[in-house]
Amino acid sequence: MLAGSGWRVTTADVEHSLARTFQQAAGEDGDALAAAYARQFVWDLDLRRDLQRGDRVEVLWRPDPTEVIVVAAARLRSGRLGRTLEAWRWQRPGDSFPSYWDADGVEVPYRLVDGPLDDYEQVTALLKDRPTHKGMDFKTPVGTPVRSPKAATVTRVDWNWRYNGHCIELRYDDGVIAKLLHLSENRVQAGQRVAAGQVIALSGNTGRSTAPHLHYELHRGDRVLDPLEYHEVQRRRLSADELARFRADQARLAATLDRALASL
Ligand SMILES: [Zn+2]
Known part of the structure; x- marks a missing residue:
């Protein structure tokens, strides 16, 4: 009513x-x-x-x-x-x-302490929401600065463009692999070292994405990690x-x- x-x-x-x-x-x-x-x-x-x-x-x-x-x-x-x-x-x-x-x-x-975005509109998907989706989605306007959550090495960029759009893969110093997808602008290259908190990209809506958002995905070996468990939360x-x-x-x-x- x-x-x-x-x-x-x-x-x-x-x-x-x-x-x-x-x-x-x-x-x-x-x-x-x-x-x-x-x-x-x-x-x-x-x-x-x-x-x-x-x-x-x-x-x-x-x-x-x-x-x-x-x-x-x-x-x-x-x-x-x-x-x-x-x-x-x-x-x-x-x-x-x-x-x-x-x-x-x-x-x-909850918010990730030292997550990839300082601010965003809403978390629109959690890892636990559906088994086919391996990450956490943050709804945020195109052009939002994306930070490397940890000190890391860039392992590859812009692979599988049709699905991922502009994308960055990082290997954190503890061995965890992080994927950041659907970016509008990529500011790093494979092999590059990045500091924790360094802006490495701008968020976007590229690849298989129906609305502007950042997809954040973590792996340790074969295992998909939940960002809410890997990161401190507040x-x-x-x-x-x-x-x-x-x-x-x-x-x-x-x-x-x-x-x-x-x-x-
Ligand atoms: Zn996603």
């Missing part, structure tokens, strides 16, 4: 799966809404395994021409965790993009000043959501 200023609210008790739940609750928007909603909670739950009958989803959202769906607020009452997870969309001063924060001002998505926390501003905006969103829920 409509909740004012273009926002819609969808709520449902979980039935079978998140996809089925949202297909029944939101019709033709269900699949896109399920995907956008799931991105907020993959950090804390395995959504294929951990959802239970009686769990409840609530989401304030609107269709968007570029992002397909924008989620303003999402809640998941989880029987498995015994609590309600929350994600509120808010742009921290100094950030280039909005992110999602819980009610205490802790960022919902959840940022808002400062006291930021938290006060966030809470004012979050209270408005919460009022919109709760008013809409009460009128259902």
Whole structure:
């Protein structure tokens, strides 16, 4: 149903799966809404395994021409965790993009410490999402500086162009192989040494890529590594000043959501 200023609210008790739940609750928007909603909670739950009958989803959202769906607020009452997870969309001063924060001002998505991008719009795929995709995807505009996460040697560039587009393979000094794909501009050559944090490329949308993003993939020998396990990860926390501003905006969103829920 409509909740004012273009926002819609969808709520449902979980039935079978998140996809089925949202297909029944939101019709033709269900699949896109399920995907956008799931991105907020993959950090804390395995959504294929951990959802239970009686769990409840609530989401304030609107269709968007570029992002397909924008989620303003999402809640998941989880029987498995015994609590309600929350994600509120808010742009921290100094950030280039909005992110999602819980009610205490802790960022919902994890970030890689010393990852390849300083800032990006959203993580759109994790290693665990699907077995055929071997990396982590960061949605970010074409031209975002890409850093070498570690001291490394460039082992090859621009192989398998049709799929990878402009691409760089690095061998970190601990032997791990890193692949960075779909770049718009490559600034290094095979054999070159690069320092940790050095800008080696600009992100892009080349090769088999349907939207601007960076694909980051790690291997040790035959094994694919999860960047979330290989790297240190962090959840940022808002400062006291930021938290006060966030809470004012979050209270408005919460009022919109709760008013809409009460009128259902
Ligand atoms: Zn990818």
